[in-house]
Amino acid sequence: MTFLDRSRDPEAHKHWYGDMEASYLYSTGIAGERFFTTLRDKGKIMGATCPQCRKTILPPRMYCEICFSEMGDWADVGKVGKVDTFSIAQVGIGGEPLEEPVVYGLIRFPKVDGGLVHIIDAKPEKVKIGMRVNAKLRPKKERTGSILDIECFKPI
Numbered sequence: 001m002t003f004l005d006r007s008r009d010p011e012a013h014k015h016w017y018g019d020m021e022a023s024y025l026y027s028t029g030i031a032g033e034r035f036f037t038t039l040r041d042k043g044k045i046m047g048a049t050c051p052q053c054r055k056t057i058l059p060p061r062m063y064c065e066i067c068f069s070e071m072g073d074w075a076d077v078g079k080v081g082k083v084d085t086f087s088i089a090q091v092g093i094g095g096e097p098l099e100e101p102v103v104y105g106l107i108r109f110p111k112v113d114g115g116l117v118h119i120i121d122a123k124p125e126k127v128k129i130g131m132r133v134n135a136k137l138r139p140k141k142e143r144t145g146s147i148l149d150i151e152c153f154k155p156i
């Protein structure tokens with residue numbers, strides 16, 4: 001077999017099985033740092049607004065993903081959004097069965113591009129696409145500057 005021959009059988013090539021450790025740190029960057037510290041210190045969910053195309057993007061970024069302009073003002077997007085889509089988790093991140101299913105949803109905010117993926121505090125059968133939800137923040141003294149400073153989104 002040459003490089004130009006195609007194979008659909010991964011077992012036909014030299015291979016071995018094993019485990020590969022992959023540990024990493026994810027940097028939030030300048031915009032992410034500002035987003036999380038504002039969430040922690042002021043309890044506000046902020047997006048960034050492009051001075052050229054006037055779109056507000058969440059999570060905020062340093063540069064507009066539409067026109068590549070440097071983002072200008074930041075805007076408080078509020079705490080009320082709508083469920084754009086959702087999924088129901090039956091197992092935890094370790095693969096263990098959960099006692100109660102957890103609903104994760106993509107929450108979009110009015111006049112904002114993007115959104116946040118977060119826990120929706122509701123029974124799975126009660127969650128609907130388009131339902132309005134409100135961010136429930138942790139008490140200020142418990143906030144750490146993470147997305148979990150938003151405890152969950154609760155149906156309105």
Ligand SMILES: [Zn+2]
Pocket residue numbers: 050051052053054055064065066067068069
């Ligand atoms: Zn733009």
